[in-house]
Amino acid sequence: MNILSLFQNVFAPPRDLILIILAAWVGLTLSEKRAPLHRVNLDSLSNLLLVSMIGFVVSGRVLYALENLSIFAQSPASIFSLNTDLFDQWSGLAIAVVTAFAYGRRAHLPLWPSLDTLTPLFATLAIGIAFSHLASGLAFGKETNVPWAIDQWGALRHPTQIYEIIASILTLVLILIQKPIAKPGFEFLLFVALTSASRLVIEGFRGDSTLILGGFRAAQIAAWLILFAALASIDYQKRLGHEKE
Amino acid sequence: MILLTGLVWIFISADRTNSATAGRIPAPQKGFLAPEFKLETSDSQSISLTDYRGKAVLVNLWATWCPPCRTEMPIIEKVYQGYQDQGLIVLGVNSTNQDDPTAVTPFVKQYGITFPILLDVNGEAASLYELRSLPTSFFIGRDGIIKEVVVGSMSEALLRANIEEIIK
Numbered sequence: 001m002n003i004l005s006l007f008q009n010v011f012a013p014p015r016d017l018i019l020i021i022l023a024a025w026v027g028l029t030l031s032e033k034r035a036p037l038h039r040v041n042l043d044s045l046s047n048l049l050l051v052s053m054i055g056f057v058v059s060g061r062v063l064y065a066l067e068n069l070s071i072f073a074q075s076p077a078s079i080f081s082l083n084t085d086l087f088d089q090w091s092g093l094a095i096a097v098v099t100a101f102a103y104g105r106r107a108h109l110p111l112w113p114s115l116d117t118l119t120p121l122f123a124t125l126a127i128g129i130a131f132s133h134l135a136s137g138l139a140f141g142k143e144t145n146v147p148w149a150i151d152q153w154g155a156l157r158h159p160t161q162i163y164e165i166i167a168s169i170l171t172l173v174l175i176l177i178q179k180p181i182a183k184p185g186f187e188f189l190l191f192v193a194l195t196s197a198s199r200l201v202i203e204g205f206r207g208d209s210t211l212i213l214g215g216f217r218a219a220q221i222a223a224w225l226i227l228f229a230a231l232a233s234i235d236y237q238k239r240l241g242h243e244k245e
Numbered sequence: 246m247i248l249l250t251g252l253v254w255i256f257i258s259a260d261r262t263n264s265a266t267a268g269r270i271p272a273p274q275k276g277f278l279a280p281e282f283k284l285e286t287s288d289s290q291s292i293s294l295t296d297y298r299g300k301a302v303l304v305n306l307w308a309t310w311c312p313p314c315r316t317e318m319p320i321i322e323k324v325y326q327g328y329q330d331q332g333l334i335v336l337g338v339n340s341t342n343q344d345d346p347t348a349v350t351p352f353v354k355q356y357g358i359t360f361p362i363l364l365d366v367n368g369e370a371a372s373l374y375e376l377r378s379l380p381t382s383f384f385i386g387r388d389g390i391i392k393e394v395v396v397g398s399m400s401e402a403l404l405r406a407n408i409e410e411i412i413k
Contacts, residue, residue, distance in 0.1 A: 008377075009377060012377035012378055012396070013377075013378070013396045014378075014396055014397055015378075065402075068402065068405075068406050068409075071402050071405040071406050071409065072402055074401070074402075074405065075400070075401035075402050075405070078400045078401055078402030078403070079402075081400035081402065081403065082400075083395075083397075083398075083399060083400045083402075083403045085395060085403050086400065086402055086403050086406070137274060140274075142260075153270075153272035153273075153274050153277060154270045154271060154272040154277070155270060155272075197247070197251070200251050200254065200255070201254065203258070204254055204255075204257070204258030205258075208276060209260065211260055214259060214261065215259040215260040215261035215262070216255060216259045217255070217258065217259065217260065220254075220255045220258070221255065223251075224248070224251045224252065224255060227247070227248065227251060228248055231247065231248065
């Protein structure tokens, strides 16, 4: 049994969630350490995370139940089920963002420094998600004959999960070596730019892409648009800084 | 320059022949063709997955000693009774190679299971479906493609939600 098989056996779903929880713990520790550098109130930021996490969990489950109302009407107790599959993660995430934004305004947390403080958490979570993809076999690559191909789902494939791990670790390193005195929002925007750029590249090697007209990969187009917005924002910040000087 | 390179890469890596999408080869993953297997029931009746091509099939891998399997088995039976008329097929594949074969029949009687229970004596199905945890359920659509994989015990709502997707 090679290392990859051993890793996949140890962290086979649903145990792959351990990797994400571990990443969240490391990320929170890193973010807490950087909070004073960004002059952000740590207690308020911890409360913001707690409130948005509750928003994520509750709304993700409730919205899933509303989408499948006839099913939950037959077994109402399932609303409290421990099955993580009974969950609308995108709606939950949207509500979590709105909740975090509303709480941040109420607690007078500055937007950009708060996002900068949380950036190590986001970057570490991205690493955890990449490792969970490797464990579960999700986000797999397309068939290839490259020497470093891995045998997965009945074919030799690009190890896109490993590409994802490498890219996300490099992103975290680049974030952590930034001087915290950089302009507010720069660390967050850099994270967004690097993450979308790596997705843009890696998606081209994926074997499970959602294709749109002409065989174009939907995620690549979304990643390009996000990269454009992040680079434009960084450029705008830079110009604003020069004008002030 | 970065954005231009990105656009070029999007164009180069476009999958015009849809070759990147799964489904053409058998693999135990969502989006792929469900791997074929042929197993026997405890009364020596041979059942193959190909017998049910064109039907919505739930393949549930389980063992008598596994507590989550014991939890979900009555739920599967209850839901199966409700969807049987709509063409749902449930195949309960007992991981006999890691179970006590003499415990299977009493288990089936105890839980009043009416869907076919197949005995995976040599671990053939477990190997084909890369079984890592018990129970594991594969929801297979009428086209033979796996629509969902659920590892661990399922609640009634999750079971119904996935069945609704495959009987469409």
